[in-house]
Amino acid sequence: xxxxxxxxxxxxxxxxxxxxxxxxxxxxxxxxxxxxxxxxxxxxxxxxxxxxxxxxxxxxxxxxxxxxxxxxxxxxxxxxxxxxxxxxxxxxxxxxxxxxxxxxxxxxxxxxxxxxx
Numbered sequence: 878x879x880x881x882x883x884x885x886x887x888x889x890x891x892x893x894x895x896x897x898x899x900x901x902x903x904x905x906x907x908x909x910x911x912x913x914x915x916x917x918x919x920x921x922x923x924x925x926x927x928x929x930x931x932x933x934x935x936x937x938x939x940x941x942x943x944x945x946x947x948x949x950x951x952x953x954x955x956x957x958x959x960x961x962x963x964x965x966x967x968x969x970x971x972x973x974x975x976x977x978x979x980x981x982x983x984x985x986x987x988x989x990x991x992x993x994x
Contacts, residue, residue, distance in 0.1 A: 878981070879906060883913035883937070892918050892928055899935045908936075910981045915940040916948070923948025926955050933960065939977060946973075 965975030
């Protein structure tokens with residue numbers, strides 16, 4: 878099982894670069910699962926529905942967020958998506974998912990964003 882973890886994707890130029898190189902990297906390196914931090918992907922603070930969709934289409938399986946989760950109002954359109962993880966240390970009544978369990982090649986993975994820095 879090969880898991881690729883992408884650190885902080887900051888701004889549109891980084892999103893563009895991920896879209897350019899990730900599909901080929903997944904194929905060439907037999908990557909089974911991709912986790913990317915997207916909390917700064919929209920102008921350095923937050924994420925938008927479009928960027929989330931672009932990352933998913935490029936091959937990202939899970940996008941993690943952090944202290945900039947709520948940086949863009951558009952987050953409320955996608956916050957309940959099971960492939961978008963907000964920090965797990967938020968109170969349980971906060972919208973979104975603090976963790977996820979994903980079936981990949983008959984193996985279960987748990988992605989977890991603590992939000993701790």
